[in-house]
Amino acid sequence: MITLNDIKEAKKRLAGTVLTTPLVKAPILSNDLNAQIYLKEDNLQLTGSFKIRGAFNTVAMMDDKRRKNGVVAASAGNHAQGLAFAAKHFDCEATIFMPEATPLTKVSGVKSYGANVVLVGENFDEAYANATKFALDNNKEFIHPFADDTVIAGQGTIALEILEKIEDMEHIIVPIGGGGLISGIAIAAKAINPNIKITGVVATGARGMKDSFEARMPIDSASVKTIADGIAVRDVTPKLLDIILEYVDQIVEVTDNETANAILFLLEKHKLVVEGAGAVATAAIMHKKFEIENEKVCAIVSGGNIDVTMLSLIIDKGLVKSFRKMNLIVTLMDKPGALMHLTDVFTQCSTNIVQIDYDRNSVKLEFGEAHVTIALETKGEEHQKLIRENLKQNGYRFKQI
Template identity: 75%
Template sequence: MITFDKIKEAHKNLQGVAQVTPMTKAPILSEDSGSDIYLKKENLQLTGSFKLRGAYNRIANLSQEKRDKGVVAASAGNHAQGLAFAAKQFNCEATIFMPEATPLTKVSGVMSHGANVVLTGENFDEAYAAAMKFREEKNCEFIHPFADDDVIAGQGTVAIEILEKIPDLKQIIVPIGGGGLISGIAIAAKAINPDIKIIGVVSSGATAMKESYKSQMPLDSKSVRTIADGIAVKNVNPKLLNIIIDYVDHIVEVTDNEIANAILFLLEKHKLVVEGAGAVATAAIMHDKIEMDDTKVCALVSGGNIDVTMLAQIIEKGLVKSNRKMNLMVTLMDKPGSLTHLSEIFRDCGANIVQIDYDRDSIKLDFGEALITIALETKGDEHQKQIREKLKQNGYKFKQI
């Protein structure tokens, strides 16, 4: 059973190990919502996410005999790095099984803390099966990423830090994947202030916990698909569901587009690099999924370990969506001076060309034509309207993509 006393013990275990991450007011979110919105920045934790807390507390509570036998886990992300870091502190051998397709940056991050990495299987389930086989063979301790009392207690220490900073907080908004984080936070927060509301957020591509919460029984998803890979969990743990039913006030969902908007917002406005799972609480506030009325609210930014290629895609799509980038396909006469004339139109409109591709061989083109694919830096919707009008006035055939 997870009690507040266990969470307070975990808080003591983590003293001098886990950072007391910053919690600061978000002025733009606060102004837009009419509430005082604060961000708890666990993306700035030592390993880039809250997972360090639970992993360290779990190993801290092992006997020395069990530590000497080593620990094993299966993970493709933050749990792996948190466990590797924690094991290093206790001079405990850690073996992490990760899917073969795990990005090199994540593998390198785990290995940098001295853990053994075994790449196996096409997905998490296959890596998990290999880890369980290893546990049986080596008789070592398996550290589950969320369905473990000591891990949950460690994650609950986040709530203690939040309410020490702002005792009169009214709501805490928390991402939900497997449910370990929100379970620990909810137990601790309700013990400190029974009137506080705990709101969970899932991705619309991974709604198993939300559907289970609504039905009051475990309902697994057949598949998950979301950019928030840290909360892309298919199977619902019955014990964690019961805790969430007892302690969590409401669960909402956000789409991948809303998550991407939040990632870009946090990057631009708060200079925070945040992964998909870490942005869902902010996304829920930005897109009016949370009922707020002149209250104090904390959104948990749970992690920042985003793959740079994913971040690049999000930035690109965000710039297009906010009309700061314009992609065009323009048909030209394939003769000297045609491209110069086109570029002069963009120059006169004050649009900067950032990328250009010239195709004269496409079978879709008539003889004597060329197709230009061009990317422009623009200054909003009105600016893009001006560019389109100029192209029409000059007789260009074009398509915005």
């Protein structure tokens, strides 16, 4: 059984190596929702994620003989980097099994600390099966990413940092994948203040823990699919579910679109680069998954190791949704000057062309026609309305995409 004292001892082991990350107020969310909302920015941790806390605490507690054998882990990326960092710090070999689709930034991060990386399986659970077999066959120490008491104690140090800074915090919102983070935070927070609320957040595409929480029994997901790859855990660990049932007040879910909105919000308004799993707690607040009016609330921003390609896609879609980018397919007569006339229409509307593609070969076109696919920078919904009206007035056939 993990106790508050275990978590306090973990905090001592982390001191001087693992960062005490910022706890900052989110003024826009606070004003919009009439609450005092804070962000615990563990995306700024040394390895870009909270996972370094549990991994470092575990390796620090091992004796020299166990370390000499080497450590093994299965991870979607963040536990891998945390354990690789800890292994390098204590000079022991680390072998990390990761799903084949793990973002490059996480794979590169693990390798940068000198760990061996094995990419295998479609998800965490398949990587986990391979990792445990490898550890057993080679007499190495397997470090579970969440179902390990020393790992859970390390993650719980986040709650100590929050409540040391704001003693009267009333509500902590925590991402849930396997459940190690929320277990550690909930145990520590409830021991200090039994009345504090703990809310967990899962992704709609990986909702096994939410279903299990509601049924009060483990229910594994048939499959998982979400941009929040750090919490894309298919199977529910009974040990973690028992802790969550005892200490957690509620679990909510957010969609990938809601998570993407939160990633863009944190990037634009807080200058924070946050991965999907790290954004779900903020997404739950933004999309009003529970009542927090007049409360002091903390959202755990658990990680920032997002693939640049994914971030680019989220930004692009976010610009379209917020009417700052407009994509059109316009039908032109395929003759000299036609494209210049179209661009004159956009010039009259004071809009900038950022991308253009000319197609005269589509089978959907009549002879003598061409399609122009064009991306425009726009200044809001009214500006886009003006562009559409001007195109119609000039006789263009077009479709907004």
